[in-house]
Amino acid sequence: MREKILIVEDEEEIAMLEQDYLEINGFQTRIESDGEQAVELALTGEFDLILLDLMLPGKNGYDIxxxxxxxVDVPILMVTARTESIDKVLGLGLGADDYISKPFDPAELVxxxxxxxxRYERLTKNGEPQNGTEGREKDVIKIDGIEIHTRSWKVFRDGEEIRFPNREFELLKFLAMNPNIVFSKEELFEKIWGYDYxxxxxxxxxxxxxxxxxxxxDSxxxxxxxxxxxxxxxxxR
Incomplete structure (x- = not known):
């Protein structure tokens, strides 16, 4: 089955450009221009990735x-004409996985x-818990009341599950599997995101x-x- 992308964009020309390039590259797409409707669609679980514009009628991209x-655990990529660092920090702080600024090269977007x-597929395709205590123990990293279940993609704090979007989980997992080692921001970016921008x-x-x-x-x-x-x-650790 082809992966399905939700394009949330109210500028028709840009939405059609994104749609054309993504469909040429084998993806299914759906375009939604209204923020309220976009939330309803995103929560259906039908989509593998969401392209999210910031400036929308109804609800803006931050609110969505x-x-x-x-x-929703799928990747969220914010697409916007606003390039100030504070806008990017806010978007990423709300859980977006990436940020691309208009005007953009369609090939780069794809x-x-x-x-x-x-990366999402690699992280989740082996996500089912193993059978047997021995297998489960090997897949759990414990740190001060925190349990990171590396195969089932779950994190627990004092027995209560905490939801982690895929990028946050991958970053936490990498650090937990390489404890007591200092990694620069550049090294972490390369390891988790895998490209430069x-x-x-x-x-x-x-x-x-x-x-x-x-x-x-205390964060x-x-x-x-x-x-x-x-x-x-x-x-x-």
Whole structure:
């Protein structure tokens, strides 16, 4: 079955351009221009990835991302003409996986979509828990009340499950599987996102902050994921 992309965009010319290039490359697409309707569609679970414009009638892209992020695990790529760093930080802080600015090269957009879908598939395709206690134990990383189930793609804090979008989970999992090692923002970006674009440091920082809010007792004074000033981040275990 072909992967299905939800294009949330109110500029018809841009929406059609995105649709044409994605369908040429083998994807199914659906275009929605209204923010309220976009939320309803996103929550159906029919889509493998969401391309989300920021400036929309009804609800803007920030509101949509905030409303669906913890209910929908698929990649969300924000597409916008606004290029200020604060806009990017806000979008990523709400759980968007990536950010591409207008005007964009359609080939780059398709490449980004493919990259996110490929990584999402690799992360989730073996997501069913193994049978037997021995298998489960090997797939669980425990850190100060936090349990990271690497195969079932779940995180628990004191026995209660915490929802993690795919990029946040992949970043937490990587750090947990490489404890007590300092990784620079650039190294983490390369390991988790796998390609270069302007603003990669911001992307890593925002995702680290979102993870801390979920697993640290005090996210402003983190003990599990520590900032090593001038060097990067380290997960203490």
């Amino acid at each position: 991302c905030r409303e669906i992020r913890d209910k 490449a980004r979509v493919k990259s996110h879908l490929n 302007v603003g990669d440091s911001v992307t890593v920082t925002v995702h680290i902050n979102r993870i801390r809010e979920k697993i640290e007792e 402003k004074n983190p003990k599990i994921i520590e900032t090593v000033w001038g060097a990067g981040y380290r997960l203490n």
